[in-house]
Amino acid sequence: MITAQRVLKAAGKHVTRTALTVRAKLGAQANRHCPACGGAVVGFFRYGDNSEWGCPLCGASPRERLVNYLISRGGLVVPQGGAILHMAPNEGSLVEKFRSKAGEYVPADIDPSRYPVPGVRRVDLMNIGERDHFDLFYASHVMEHVPDAAHVLRQIYDALKPGAEAWLLVPLWDKPTEEGAPGMTPQEREKRYGQWDHVRQYGLDFADHIRAAGFEVELLRAEDCPPGDVSLMALDDVIFCARKPASVR
């Protein structure tokens, strides 16, 4: 659904991205770094309220940069030769990283036609249909769309091998999670949760929801990274790193 809010956001994005390209051409110093593409950039372009959102070279968001940064520093480890289920695979740098390391790489979505990535499989998170199979599950900005989040978290738990991880990212606000009422209209959702198809808005208590499915959870926050790196790469966001216990079930 195209709304006025989206059009305004997209227009702002285009203007600042163009300005950065012009500044670079005029010789502005490229003293910032994008860990997603490895590029040196003069800055990051605005999107919505975030004045340093996107990489002008590859388009990577702050959360895509944070995941790449943590992988490069060993804070997150992509399992070599493992089976990886990558939902909503629209972050190109991670498609490449996961594919190059995985023994079995499964890019997937409920609607594969939305992604230009080769071999995207149709997977409905309400019914993943795998048991003790994957070594890594990745879903960024997916959980706020699924109809029954507690059920989906249990499905993810079942699909992972003991000891395997799920890296989950969701849009966050500074209040507790709010579950949208079933009869909420798309207009109400957009107004309250920022996008017409978000059925809930998460807060940091998302960690408790993940724990309730049986996982151990660690929060990896940009604000806990070295300040020099945060400003160099304009890192932002929080990764909920969920681990299925290795021994008990």
Ligand SMILES: [Zn+2]
């Ligand atoms: Zn980049």
